[in-house]
Amino acid sequence: MGQYTPMIQQYLQVKADYKDAFLFFRLGDFYEMFFEDALKASQELEITLTSRDGGGNERIPMCGVPYHAAANYIDVLIEKGHKVAICEQVEDPKQSKGVVRREVVQLITPGTKMEGKGLREKENNYIVAISTFEDGYGIAYTDLSTGENSVTIIENHFDLVLNELSIIGAKEVVVQSQFKDHLQKQLQERLNATISIEDDISEKPDYRKLLSTINEHSMRISIIRLFNYLYRTQKRNLDHLQPVAIVEINQFLKIDYYSKRNLEITETIRSKGKKGSLLWLLDEAMTAMGGRLLKHWLDRPLINQKEIEQRQLVVETFIEHFFERQDIREKLKEVYDLERLAGRVAFGNVNARDLIQLKSSLQQIPIIRQLIEQLELDFVEQLDPCEELVDVLERAIIDNPPLSIKEGGIIKDGYNEELDKYRDASRNGKNWLAQLEQEERSRTGIKSLKIGYNRVFGYFIEVTKSNLHLLEEGRYDRKQTLANAERFITPELKEKESLILQAEEKSVELEYELFLQIREVVKEYIPRLQNLAKIVSEIDVLQCFATISESRHYVKPLFNSERKVIIKEGRHPVVEKVMNAQEYVPNDCYMDAERELLLITGPNMSGKSTYMRQIALTSILAQIGCFVPAREAILPIFDQVFTRIGAADDLISGQSTFMVEMLEAKNAIANATKNSLILFDEIGRGTSTYDGMALAQAIIEYIHTQIGAKTLFSTHYHELTVLAETLPQLKNVHVSAIEQNGTVVFLHKIKEGPADKSYGIHVAELAELPKELIVRANEILRQLENQNNKHEQVAPKKEEHSLKQLSLFEETDTKVKKEITSKEKKIVEELKDINLLELNPLQAMNTLYELQKKLKG
Ligand code: ADP
């Protein structure tokens, strides 16, 4: 390192502490990057790569971005999951001997963004810390922009951790350096999260208040790891962090990540965007805070009937009072993001415009409070208008302040005596200048004489060349010559100038100081503002439920503890909205102790999937406290919802192999209880017909006898419908379709009993496949049906079912064993040795083909 110039040595020293970040090294008006960073950044940011001599043998790669435009470049890097360390000059270059001292002042990471593009209004930006304990994982998460903190303990399954982190939407995950590599890899692959390391878990005095709610040791450690990371990287006061909330996952309706995705709750499968999701349908929130809370509630529906009914009550009240609700909506629209404003106040990057927003937001509160009072809702007391703060802001800050907080023009006249004095001085001075101009004009008789100002010479008197002879000798001091004018000063002018400039400089300085003081005042209010934000966002979400429920004709669901589902004329909320409401065919659903499983048959495109999802979404809407799309709804309170789409149907997720389908089916089967809702949509389609059908049947039998969860099972295996004869709690329903002139017309109507026929070929006809092909398909179908009649449907085994019986090699039936020849034995061995996880579907097909060939040949 010795041969490098001192500045490059300094760079390398700083960089050694920030190996996993781009180091933005401040040099004058630029942030420069060197070496590897420069090579990578020039690519990522598409900026020119240059080089400089740094004292070493070779020139050093270098690239840079201008200081004033850095925010955009930082955004780009953060969006791509990188980290950026901001290294500033921390002493005045004029006063330093040798190289100016530089220090990293902040590490910006995907999980610690406070502003910019990546920060979406209606979404939280969470950073998560995972700590490993003997009996589980501690998960702590913070949204630095709003100051929310939560912690939860998850039992010893990393899958559950991944699931939780997907729901939280973690952008960055902090772990200890000992954290297992393969788990880190899963975090990166499954969540696309940036990984950061924090080993310090010692508690700091600053945390005492934040941790006051937490006693449990592992919870404390988890959140302390996160706080230590935040304080270490942000290097500033984080006064807006809120006391840590304990999240008990078991106190909410559990919907695993895949089910959420399949149900398109917060984003659609296809576009991964919000549009078309349940969140999109519901989002009539007027504030950003409300938007975030809505998403939060959708992520964690309730299971406590009282709590749900409390929400329902408010929704009902809002529905009954249209005009008050409209007024509240109008007022909410004027309320800015109080949580993030509070965050910026604490972080120290709030400007005067933000404070004006804060003021005008707070000014809405008394009006909202009055409206809420009229409706006799409970929130009244908690709607804290922070009047004293409004008063300070009203007195202190002008209505249209500039963005910059360092150039004055922020503070109102009359707020501070000293400031007024400076302002008077500078205003008087300016009057004096105007007067002087008049005097000089009349003294000299030069009408065009004027007084001007520039940075280099200050105030001057300007006279055109043709008028120079009119000036009194010796009175004016020439300063500058222009093409057709000359500029002069007088001692009198200079004296006044220094007074004016001093006053201006002082007033700008004082304004900045006053602004900082006001910011400190606002800081005192942060907890109150955060509480207010919570209430406002709750009111916002509940008015949003009311608005949707009213405009879309939803009904208030009732709950029962007999595990009955009674939905009359139910609709799929999103499909109904997307298509013309008149065209949507409503459907009933009836389930009780005699009808635990509904086996849904019917042609493709008839509406099976839509119907199943409609039931799940209706339950979720009910459990977040919203009304539901139906004429009448009586529901149980579900503890969990599982949704699995057969691999063949699930074209979107790239990794969807049959193995994944089975893993997810297992997840449902292993975790569901009597109080759960399971949707299995065409499960078993990802493998060959008999194989798949056997599995589907076994799964149905297992759920029926072992779990007893409310289950909707759609299938195109028409053969399964005979199960209703032997499984008493299983009932067949079908989606009807009628044939008109040889084509199929879907009625989308759910009816009792099995579908009578497969309409696949007619659908193919609808799609206008060639006529001869359709004729041929009909022929083949007849042949197959004839053959099939020879096979009997395998009668379901009664009672004592267990999944074990599916396992080929534990088969105890001696008859089967006897018949196995040595050749077959070898093939079975081969089959055993195949590592399914290493095969793609095509290779699996080929392998199967080879094995089958050996068996036959
Ligand atoms: P399946 O699962 O039986 O193949 P889907 O549930 O995917 O069928 O439905 C296919 C299409 O039919 C949907 O995209 C929707 O446009 C329409 N559809 C489904 N249910 C209804 C309904 N109840 N009313 C009107 N149209 C419906």
Ligand code: MG
């Ligand atoms: Mg379907």
